[in-house]
Amino acid sequence: MPLAAVNGTRIHYRIDTAAGDSAPWLVLSNSLGADISMWAPQVEAFAAKYRVLRYDTRGHGHSDAPPGPYTIDQLTGDVIGLLDALGIGRAHYCGLSMGGLTGIALAARHPERFARVVLSNTAALIGSDAVWTPRAAKAREPGGMAALTDAVIARWFTADFAGREPLVLANIRDVFRHTSGDGYAANCEAIRDADLRAEAKTIKAPVLVITGTHDQSTAAAQGRELAGYVEGSRYVELDAAHLSNIEKAGDYTRYVLEFLGEQQ
Template identity: 85%
Template sequence: MPLAAVNGIHIYYRIDADAGDDAPWLVLSNSLGSDMSMWSPQVEAFAKKYRVLRYDTRGHGHSDAPQGPYTIDQLIGDVIGLMDVLKIKRAHYCGLSMGGLTGVGLAARHPERFERVVLSNTAALIGSDAVWTPRAAKAREVHGMVSLTDAVIPRWFTAGFIESQPLVLAPIRDVFRHTSGDGYASNCEAIRDADLRGEAKTIKAPVLVIAGTHDLSTTAEQGRELAGYIEGSRYVELDAAHLSNIEKSSDYTRTVLQFLGEHA
């Protein structure tokens, strides 16, 4: 199992590189309560053109879940640290929700490391203390993640998708239920304390913001606001809820590949 020692913890990662050793790098970053498997709908297509690096954010999947709370600085530093371990000098980046928030910080603070950046179903300020503190407390309870599953998953997809795609949802629910309660809670606290609105306005890289029309977690309005902070950014709205890369996988994949393939 590929683990990288980064910032005092071990980060689990996976590389798909059908495009060969000379292809550009593309880093994919997961949402809160998921793991790298959320990118399964995109990996095959992405790997035909890029060396794709997926990783489990700290507190998720097979990565370590050290005692929290975590900070957005740590989430940003983990990506840079992982890239350094793997000797990746420069890459494209695509993150969704929490991964998108991390991407805002990466693009603002490390412009020399990133070519093009996709910020999906996210915002520069997500939620508030009133949302995140009680959720973190619930996650730390015995069976807390099981209790949260039925509250959170219905916000990730539209009702029609949930009804018609039970086999797609089953492994997603399973990953959520078995995410470390402490890890999930600590990431809730990182999101709670992160306000990157000022930093977003400093981003100079080409940026694509993707939002979901039916997203209740990071609304389309928030997506448009984020795009408005970033000069020259592009905004695309998909007929989906929060995990738009899964609910509208073909549209999402096509949109991202088209953006990444453009030349300045």
């Protein structure tokens, strides 16, 4: 299991590629409460054209869950540190929800490291203290992640998709339920404290913003607002809820590949 020592934390990562050693790099960043497995619908298609680097955000999956709260500075620092550890100078980036929030900060603060950036089902300011502080407290309780599972997962997919794809939901639920409660809570606090609206307006890289029409966690209106902050950005809205890369996997994959494949 590949682990990189980054900022005093072991970050789990995985590299997939069928495109050869000269292909561009593409970094994929997971949603809060998910792990690298959430990108399974995209990996084969992405790896046919890119060297794909997936990683578990600190506090998730097989990465360490050091004491929190975490900050957006730490989440971005982990990505830059991982790139440095692997000798990757420049890459494309695609993040969803928390991964998208991280992507906003990366594109604004490290423009030399990222060519094209996909920000999906995210916003420059997500939620509020009234949402995140009680959720973090619940996650830290014994059995807290299991208690949060039903309410959170219900917001990630439309009822129609959930009814059609029980095995997909079972896998997602299993990952969420076994996420470190302390790690989840510390990331809730990082999201709570991150207001990137001013920074988003400084992004110069080509950006694609993807939203879900039925997303209750980061509404499509927030995605449109984010796209408005970034001059020249593209905006795509899918008939999906929060995890649009899973619910509308084919459309999501196609839009991302088309965007990344465009000439500068």
